[in-house]
């Protein structure tokens with residue numbers, strides 16, 4: 180087996196599970212992961228400058244020919260815990276069978292981290308120096324929305340680093356992305372929805388359950404929740420989604436092709452189609468509200484003196500925290516329901532489709548000639564959103580071919596990646612690093628020695 184694969188196996192076997200509670204943190208696993216990186220990537224550690232970020236985050240700087248227009252490649256060290264589901268192979272076993280590697284982190288997102296490091300190590304062995312500074316930012320608590328990425332951004336800002344572009348996990352070379360399309364679509368996330376959480380609270384007198392008053396805290400809260408559930412926010416289709424349909428349409432068979440092409444030309448039609456196609460596609464065109472937590476009376480014979488509901492909101496680009504809170508207030512239409520913002524996260528600004536996107540597209544065309552590259556709006560959150568504070572071009576893409584079944588295994592069970600897909604990903608990162616254009620418009624990076 181190639182060293183690339185055995186390296187990936189070694190790193191997958193270290194259970195770097197991040198947790199919200201710092202007391203549960205497996206420090207030894209993260210220390211072991213750092214040690215394994217040092218062992219497997221000696222050139223990378225010898226040539227790149229390393230800054231430790233927060234507890235276990237790593238930020239490497241690979242000095243380039245020029246310090247202008249630096250590039251940041253991201254991935255995260257941590258993985259989600261293993262909960263439920265029958266794994267075909269042990270989740271931290273990194274078993275390779277039939278050309279497939281199985282385990283937690285194969286898709287999200289250690290394979291990407293290892294592929295980046297393998298590409299860098301290989302280029303260093305050939306005496307390569309990138310055209311501009313390349314930073315590698317590896318967070319340690321992405322899965323628990325931790326501080327490593329914001330701290331890395333703060334560090335870069337302090338050093339005056341203004342990246343040309345940032346590349347993090349997100350999209351993939353996705354098979355089964357559209358009904359009726361057999362070719363893969365390399366989807367690059369150009370924006371992501373914002374995550375905001377609210378608490379709805381109603382206070383009242385409480386008292387004995389034998390003498391209840393009308394419209395007590397629980398009933399009032401229930402009314403507010405049903406009002407919110409009935410009143411969706413207005414739908415609006417982002418430009419990235421229109422562009423995704425425009426680029427994907429020619430791949431579809433008739434009559435789907437005509438339908439997609441027509442839809443891409445008429446936004447209202449596309450919006451209606453997506454709203455009608457179910458909750459998953461409806462989430463592509465508007466902000467969504469999910470009532471998740473509920474509390475009321477702790478005992479069966481006591482009327483609640485206060486009742487609360489937690490609302491998790493995913494904000495579509497075009498809306499803001501302010502506008503969604505205003506919507507909630509308006510549709511609930513009840514002063515006695517107090518609204519408190521627990522977490523406020525705005526949607527990420529849309530990254531432009533210009534030179535950096537074109538470079539990602541060209542690199543993808545080279546390694547995946549069968550794929551069409553297209554932008555899209557990510558529904559899930561990534562560490563990349565923090566980098567929008569210092570960079571206009573933030574892209575979310577992992578250069579691995581993935582089927583729908585594989586994508587469903589992310590954060591679930593039986594996460595796996597094809598070995599050839601992994602090796603192709605390593606080549607993709609190497610090509611990307613080799614083809615970074617020289618800042619100022621030179622003919623390209625220095626050739627490999």
Ligand SMILES: [Zn+2]
Nearest residue numbers: 287288321348
């Ligand atoms: Zn991830």
